[in-house]
Amino acid sequence: MSYDLNHISGQQQKTSNYAALKGLLKLIAHERPTLLKASAAILLNSGLNLCGPFLIGYTIDHYVQHKDYHGVLLFSGILLGMYLTALFTSYFQTNLMGGVGQRLLFTLRNTIFEKLQVLPMAFFNSNKAGDLISRVNNDTDKLNTFFSQSLTQFIGSIVTMTGAGIFLLATNPKLGAATLLPALLILIFTKVVSPWVKKKNAVNLKSVGGMSAEIQESLSNFRVIIAFNRRDYFRQRFDAVNRENYRTAVGAGLANNVFLPVYSFFSGMAQLIVLCLGIYLISIHEFTVGLLVSFLAYVVNFYNPLRQLAALWTNFQVAMAGWDRISQILAMDNNMPAIEQQPEVNAAPVLEFRNVHFGYVKDKEILHDISLQLESGKTYAFVGPTGGGKSTTASLIARLYDPTDGEVLLNGRDIRSFTPEERAGKIGFILQEPFLFSGTVKDNILYGNPQYQHFSNEQLEAVIQQNNLGTLLKIFDQGLDTKVSSGGDSISLGQKQLIAFMRAVLRNPEILILDEATANIDTVTERLLEDILDKLPPTTTRMIIAHRLNTIENADEIFFVNAGEVTRAGSFEDALDKLLSGKRTS
Numbered sequence: 001m002s003y004d005l006n007h008i009s010g011q012q013q014k015t016s017n018y019a020a021l022k023g024l025l026k027l028i029a030h031e032r033p034t035l036l037k038a039s040a041a042i043l044l045n046s047g048l049n050l051c052g053p054f055l056i057g058y059t060i061d062h063y064v065q066h067k068d069y070h071g072v073l074l075f076s077g078i079l080l081g082m083y084l085t086a087l088f089t090s091y092f093q094t095n096l097m098g099g100v101g102q103r104l105l106f107t108l109r110n111t112i113f114e115k116l117q118v119l120p121m122a123f124f125n126s127n128k129a130g131d132l133i134s135r136v137n138n139d140t141d142k143l144n145t146f147f148s149q150s151l152t153q154f155i156g157s158i159v160t161m162t163g164a165g166i167f168l169l170a171t172n173p174k175l176g177a178a179t180l181l182p183a184l185l186i187l188i189f190t191k192v193v194s195p196w197v198k199k200k201n202a203v204n205l206k207s208v209g210g211m212s213a214e215i216q217e218s219l220s221n222f223r224v225i226i227a228f229n230r231r232d233y234f235r236q237r238f239d240a241v242n243r244e245n246y247r248t249a250v251g252a253g254l255a256n257n258v259f260l261p262v263y264s265f266f267s268g269m270a271q272l273i274v275l276c277l278g279i280y281l282i283s284i285h286e287f288t289v290g291l292l293v294s295f296l297a298y299v300v301n302f303y304n305p306l307r308q309l310a311a312l313w314t315n316f317q318v319a320m321a322g323w324d325r326i327s328q329i330l331a332m333d334n335n336m337p338a339i340e341q342q343p344e345v346n347a348a349p350v351l352e353f354r355n356v357h358f359g360y361v362k363d364k365e366i367l368h369d370i371s372l373q374l375e376s377g378k379t380y381a382f383v384g385p386t387g388g389g390k391s392t393t394a395s396l397i398a399r400l401y402d403p404t405d406g407e408v409l410l411n412g413r414d415i416r417s418f419t420p421e422e423r424a425g426k427i428g429f430i431l432q433e434p435f436l437f438s439g440t441v442k443d444n445i446l447y448g449n450p451q452y453q454h455f456s457n458e459q460l461e462a463v464i465q466q467n468n469l470g471t472l473l474k475i476f477d478q479g480l481d482t483k484v485s486s487g488g489d490s491i492s493l494g495q496k497q498l499i500a501f502m503r504a505v506l507r508n509p510e511i512l513i514l515d516e517a518t519a520n521i522d523t524v525t526e527r528l529l530e531d532i533l534d535k536l537p538p539t540t541t542r543m544i545i546a547h548r549l550n551t552i553e554n555a556d557e558i559f560f561v562n563a564g565e566v567t568r569a570g571s572f573e574d575a576l577d578k579l580l581s582g583k584r585t586s
């Protein structure tokens, strides 16, 4: 399954409006009562507005022409009451639909975010964070705008138009049909042009996503930019995406504005037809002045909403383009589902790789036919050159990815049969570059150990002491309350690794993976960590990925990982012998 959203965008641009709308309406199915109330208000509003011209025509023919001013006054009062009621219903429906729009925005953002939580690493490797942010923030807002501002006008316009159309055809079918002819041309024009408009908007939303990705990348790498004095580099890159965004926005703007002039032109044509034909019909006594006034008003009532629909249709196209981008995320599935539960096998190795093959992308294998076994309670070191496949091996143990072939077994059970909670409880992972969340040291420790969520500082400190981590906590001048800014930039990389270390050790995992976890720590502190690792429960298996020899001195067994092959090298002394004899023979 390809997780590259922008690749999919290119292929699936042609979702029909109907299919897109159907999917969207499913999301707001629970809003049905509110939608019904709002629709009733719209119907009443449009109905009242529609009665106006008829009553005016009636008043002219029956009271004005007969100089019956009492009747004129009466009907004026009725009209005033009707318009005031229409004002109230309009306010009511706007209020209701505004709420629907905001709730849709809320639900959509939650739904997308929940989906993002279940998608695998491969998804995040294939998509830029900035583009995803733009989909969650910007594209959802397009839908909110449509629902809260445009939908009621949309329905109202259609109801008013239908009512006006019925009046026009019922009063004089021939004149009515002639008046409605330009509307047919508008319909054909809209049908032909809409896919092009939607595409232009989709391209624009994609470029907004690209710009957001660029901003995100440059802001998160500002330190490198300043250190290399390459502000110009990102400026140029930003300039390019901004230019692209400008170009696509102008394109979308032009496309969006194509409807209005065409609608206005045909609307003017329709009024001209009514005026010419109407005057002719009056001259042959087939029509009255009052009817012509009503007729003209209904033409306005028909074509004005139609003109309004032009703008609303544009909003609809923008919203649908946004919805396409959102539904691409919602349609994604996790390609790493849990398989059926299996019994754990007694006396099985704590971890086993059976003929494992793996590649991040198709046709480029990174790990080739790896078979290895790790026994409970031992310390294993994985060493080898940069890019050899050490972190990849560790990622498979933590099930960040599934093998493309072969099996990874935990306690003799296929790792895929564990629930994420079970698996995470068994495996502690300290990454090469640990990520910390903004908050305090305590918040970051609790993030990996929710079981201590309600512990006071003193209680948590006691747990930390029991796990021999007290000396590490002392390194932070304000202990658990030491502030950590977003991404952990306010503390050193070594300190970040210490927090990540405490976070992982407190989980009491069966397997603790340290991926270059001490690379940025001074030798004195590193000795402290070794001491802590020695004192871990005897059942904890340690997997240490390292470049520095002193880090792996105490390992029970060493594996060489090179060019996607993992070979057993025995103890530290054996490995050293092999390395030296290899050097001597070469």
Ligand SMILES: Nc1ncnc2c1ncn2[C@@H]1O[C@H](COP(=O)(O)OP(=O)(O)OP(=O)(O)O)[C@@H](O)[C@H]1O
Binding pocket: 125, 360, 361, 366, 384, 385, 386, 387, 388, 389, 390, 391, 392, 393, 561
């Ligand atoms: N997310 C990824 N997408 C595609 N290829 C990747 C990805 N991560 C790693 N690789 C590739 O996989 C290979 C093994 O990388 P890996 O990170 O496992 O090596 P390593 O032995 O841990 O290296 P180091 O000692 O530098 O950490 C490399 O060729 C790398 O380019």
